[in-house]
Amino acid sequence: MSEMNEPGSTPRRNPLIWIALAVAGLVLFVFLNGDRGSSVRVVKTPETSEAVGSVERSLLVPPGMRARQYLEQLRAKGKPYPLQEVFDKAQKYLQEGSLADAHLLYFFGAREDYLPSIMVMGEMADPTLFRAEDSLLDHADVIQAYKWYQKAAEMGQQTAAERLENLQRWAIAEAEFGNPEARQLLLNFK
Amino acid sequence: MKLFPGKPLAGLALLSLLVMLSGFAGAADKPLLMEGKKSLYQRVLSVPEARLFETPAASENSSEIIPFSVLYVYEKDDDWLKVGYDSFGGIAGWVKSDKAIAWNQALTVSFKDPQDTQRVMMFNNRESLEKLVNDYDRAGYQALYEAVVNDRPPQDSPVIAIQPEAHLEIRDNFYLVPIKQHEDVYLGNEQARLLKIASVPLDDAGDAAALKNAGSGNRSYRSGIHFVIDSTQSMGPYIDRTREAVAKVYSAIERQGLTNQVSFGLTAYRDNLEQVPELEYLTRRFVSLQQGTNFEQFFEGVNSLSPSQVSSRDFREDAYAGIRSAIEDSDWEQFDARYVVLITDAGPRESYDSLGATRLSAQALRQLAYDRGVSIWVLHLRTPSVAADHETAESLYKQLSYFPGIGDFYYGVRLGEVDEFGNVLEVLANQITQQVLATTNGVPPLPLPQRGGGQTQLAQLQDRVAKLGNALRMRYIQKESGQPLPSVFDAWMVDRDFQNPERSAVDVRVLLTRDQLSDLKNVMQQVLELAEEGVLSPQNFIDDLKSLAATVSRDPSAVAGSTSGAGTNLADMGYMREYIEDLPYTGEVMNLTLQSWEEWSAKVQIEFMHRLESKINYYQALHDHTDLWVTPGGGPVTGNSVFPVALDLLP
Numbered sequence: 001m002s003e004m005n006e007p008g009s010t011p012r013r014n015p016l017i018w019i020a021l022a023v024a025g026l027v028l029f030v031f032l033n034g035d036r037g038s039s040v041r042v043v044k045t046p047e048t049s050e051a052v053g054s055v056e057r058s059l060l061v062p063p064g065m066r067a068r069q070y071l072e073q074l075r076a077k078g079k080p081y082p083l084q085e086v087f088d089k090a091q092k093y094l095q096e097g098s099l100a101d102a103h104l105l106y107f108f109g110a111r112e113d114y115l116p117s118i119m120v121m122g123e124m125a126d127p128t129l130f131r132a133e134d135s136l137l138d139h140a141d142v143i144q145a146y147k148w149y150q151k152a153a154e155m156g157q158q159t160a161a162e163r164l165e166n167l168q169r170w171a172i173a174e175a176e177f178g179n180p181e182a183r184q185l186l187l188n189f190k
Numbered sequence: 191m192k193l194f195p196g197k198p199l200a201g202l203a204l205l206s207l208l209v210m211l212s213g214f215a216g217a218a219d220k221p222l223l224m225e226g227k228k229s230l231y232q233r234v235l236s237v238p239e240a241r242l243f244e245t246p247a248a249s250e251n252s253s254e255i256i257p258f259s260v261l262y263v264y265e266k267d268d269d270w271l272k273v274g275y276d277s278f279g280g281i282a283g284w285v286k287s288d289k290a291i292a293w294n295q296a297l298t299v300s301f302k303d304p305q306d307t308q309r310v311m312m313f314n315n316r317e318s319l320e321k322l323v324n325d326y327d328r329a330g331y332q333a334l335y336e337a338v339v340n341d342r343p344p345q346d347s348p349v350i351a352i353q354p355e356a357h358l359e360i361r362d363n364f365y366l367v368p369i370k371q372h373e374d375v376y377l378g379n380e381q382a383r384l385l386k387i388a389s390v391p392l393d394d395a396g397d398a399a400a401l402k403n404a405g406s407g408n409r410s411y412r413s414g415i416h417f418v419i420d421s422t423q424s425m426g427p428y429i430d431r432t433r434e435a436v437a438k439v440y441s442a443i444e445r446q447g448l449t450n451q452v453s454f455g456l457t458a459y460r461d462n463l464e465q466v467p468e469l470e471y472l473t474r475r476f477v478s479l480q481q482g483t484n485f486e487q488f489f490e491g492v493n494s495l496s497p498s499q500v501s502s503r504d505f506r507e508d509a510y511a512g513i514r515s516a517i518e519d520s521d522w523e524q525f526d527a528r529y530v531v532l533i534t535d536a537g538p539r540e541s542y543d544s545l546g547a548t549r550l551s552a553q554a555l556r557q558l559a560y561d562r563g564v565s566i567w568v569l570h571l572r573t574p575s576v577a578a579d580h581e582t583a584e585s586l587y588k589q590l591s592y593f594p595g596i597g598d599f600y601y602g603v604r605l606g607e608v609d610e611f612g613n614v615l616e617v618l619a620n621q622i623t624q625q626v627l628a629t630t631n632g633v634p635p636l637p638l639p640q641r642g643g644g645q646t647q648l649a650q651l652q653d654r655v656a657k658l659g660n661a662l663r664m665r666y667i668q669k670e671s672g673q674p675l676p677s678v679f680d681a682w683m684v685d686r687d688f689q690n691p692e693r694s695a696v697d698v699r700v701l702l703t704r705d706q707l708s709d710l711k712n713v714m715q716q717v718l719e720l721a722e723e724g725v726l727s728p729q730n731f732i733d734d735l736k737s738l739a740a741t742v743s744r745d746p747s748a749v750a751g752s753t754s755g756a757g758t759n760l761a762d763m764g765y766m767r768e769y770i771e772d773l774p775y776t777g778e779v780m781n782l783t784l785q786s787w788e789e790w791s792a793k794v795q796i797e798f799m800h801r802l803e804s805k806i807n808y809y810q811a812l813h814d815h816t817d818l819w820v821t822p823g824g825g826p827v828t829g830n831s832v833f834p835v836a837l838d839l840l841p
Contacts, residue, residue: 062791062792063791063792063793064791064792064793068726068727068728068792071726071727072727072729075727100791100792100793103792103796104725104726104792107722107725107726107796108726111722111726136792136793136796137793137796137797137800141800141804143800143803143804143807144800144803147803147807174554176558176561177550177553177554177555177557177558177561179554181804184804184807184808184811187808187811187812187814187815188807188811
């Protein structure tokens with residue numbers, strides 16, 4: 001599944017989109033007319049956006065913007081962050097196809113050492129598990145996968161340790177065919 | 191005249207650094223700084239005749255320096271250089287200044303495989319090459335190229351040398367072609383570089399001798415042909431015809447006195463046994479290449495081969511399993527020309543096919559073969575079965591059999607005609623045998639005439655077989671001939687393929703010290719951490735990046751004035767390191783402007799971050815692998831040890 005508004009992506013279309021676009025246009029028109037002097041940067045809060053519907057919201061808000069606004073709010077409140085809530089929100093974004101928002105929230109959780117987020121980051125980049133429809137990025141990235149699995153394994157996550165072994169096996173096989181990423185990864189295992 | 195890019199350099203360059211004399215213990219001097227630099231020292235490379243003296247005076251007490259050793263310059267006068275192998279004050283002695291080449295940037299060239307690009311021509315003066323480049327005179331360049339390749343250069347030819355026809359793999363045989371000067375130019379619409387290099391020629395006499403010596407050497411040119419045959423139910427007639435074709439070729443080999451110089455092997459394959467256990471085997475080797483040098487042994491092995499009695503699951507069979515077995519389980523070492531010939535009427539199981547045993551793609555399998563010097567040919571029997579998907583199979587087999595610089599070695603047998611199949615097999619096997627015969631008799635590989643279109647499928651394939659044969663024979667000739675110790679000359683070249691300037695003709699590498707790589711890693715790690723924060727919370731990223739610039743810059747006082755504009759890139763902000771700033775390459779990290787970053791989507795920012803992190807990971811891994819580092823003058827790995835890093839791996 002592709003991210004809406006990303007270059008080269010193909011937005012999903014359904015008959016309701018035209019109705020939604022009309023509603024969005026109306027909202028935009030009223031909004032801009034009500035404050036002519038303000039910037040055209042129309043950024044709705046996640047809450048108000050929900051009322052409009054997912055399709056038109058995606059057309060108004062750049063990919064990742066909602067996650068960034070949410071993180072800004074979290075950081076304003078300070079630590080400890082509700083990492084389970086962040087993870088759940090990421091899952092929700094993923095399900096609705098907002099891949100940039102989902103990616104940023106998983107990434108945030110992973111940097112804050114939240115194990116489920118770390119594992120998702122690893123799996124999204126794992127060449128043996130990569131699914132383009134669930135990933136913001138177009139390709140697997142074995143160095144990223146290694147980094148996150150390594151971090152999870154150091155935190156005692158057994159599955160991550162097994163995934164690392166799996167990555168090593170993958171790299172040994174791929175390196176024989178001249179895959180430069182695989183060769184680089186093997187340097188990390190030696 | 192051909193370029194001889196460094197055989198003596200070879201093994202010589204980095205390897206030589208390991209075995210050099212440790213030098214005299216000197217005062218804790220510092221080498222001379224390069225002009226305008228604060229931490230970069232002057233370096234030279236020794237030329238083949240260079241010798242090391244204890245004092246700056248010619249005497250009998252001198253020792254040889256292995257050509258192209260890297261030396262630091264501690265002192266110099268008009269005729270002499272006081273040099274050492276490290277920058278810590280270890281003086282090795284004095285060398286005559288005309289026996290050393292200034293090599294401050296430590297850039298070197300490694301050539302691409304000439305199968306993929308035109309061979310690189312070296313010009314004896316800059317003007318001749320520059321004119322061709324500026325005019326983008328493709329016809330003029332091509333005419334000169336063909337004259338040089340065919341050993342008929344014009345009398346006033348500016349070409350002093352040409353890259354060898356056979357490929358020298360830098361990983362197997364390290365060589366240095368030092369870059370002394372470089373200049374950005376445009377070749378057509380592509381950015382390119384003129385490079386002034388120092389290297390060593392192999393003269394014409396050496397060429398002729400090489401061929402003669404190779405032809406009369408102790409070891410004969412040998413070809414190994416390993417058949418990989420689909421032995422499922424439908425293949426009976428083709429198995430029989432293969433036996434018949436090979437019997438005829440054996441007979442010809444014997445008549446021409448080439449016994450032991452052409453050998454055949456055979457591996458049969460079927461399909462996934464979990465799905466259909468009655469197939470008995472996935473792959474089975476019936477004859478090895480060693481057994482197949484002998485007619486009787488070959489037929490003893492293949493007489494037991496028969497098609498399966500049961501049908502497999504669908505119209506795809508696991509051809510890749512058969513090919514991989516033939517590549518990996520055969521001893522190819524004693525063969526100069528190595529071929530795997532696939533014979534099948536079915537499509538293969540690609541990497542995504544859960545019933546495939548290899549999980550390899552066509553490209554991956556081709557690479558596996560290429561790495562072992564094996565070319566894959568496919569004889570595809572396009573039988574009129576309704577279940578067959580010949581178009582998909584053809585596409586995959588063409589990818590599989592593609593040989594860089596030559597083309598694919600695919601032949602589709604229309605309607606699976608047994609007679610046509612047998613005829614093609616005999617023609618190709620005989621062509622290989624003729625190449626062995628020509629090499630044995632000392633006949634040089636001849637340039638191939640350009641043919642027009644409209645050729646038959648078989649004629650096109652024969653042309654490719656001839657081209658491949660020429661390349662393999664040249665490699666053999668070069669390997670078997672001795673090479674004289676060459677002298678150094680200067681030349682100019684362009685780093686792009688003149689006819690296809692979007693393709694690089696060479697890789698440019700820089701010799702970095704371990705300390706430099708460590709510094710690079712540390713600075714880039716800090717940039718990465720800011721970028722990670724910037725991806726999540728973009729508000730403070732620009733200011734943070736400016737603050738960091740002030741701490742990592744080599745010249746903090748200059749940073750304040752250079753970070754005001756959003757168009758400023760990281761290099762200008764103070765992130766550039768002295769040891770990479772004058773290189774003919776600026777990576778995307780140093781080129782990154784604050785404006786670009788702000789305009790990028792989250793996805794593009796994340797992709798950039800991942801590429802940066804991948805480079806940092808590489809620097810760290812490289813730094814930690816002490817076995818990869820070479821210490822000038824020998825001794826343990828230190829911060830002064832060096833490694834040639836490809837420029838495109840710089841930030």
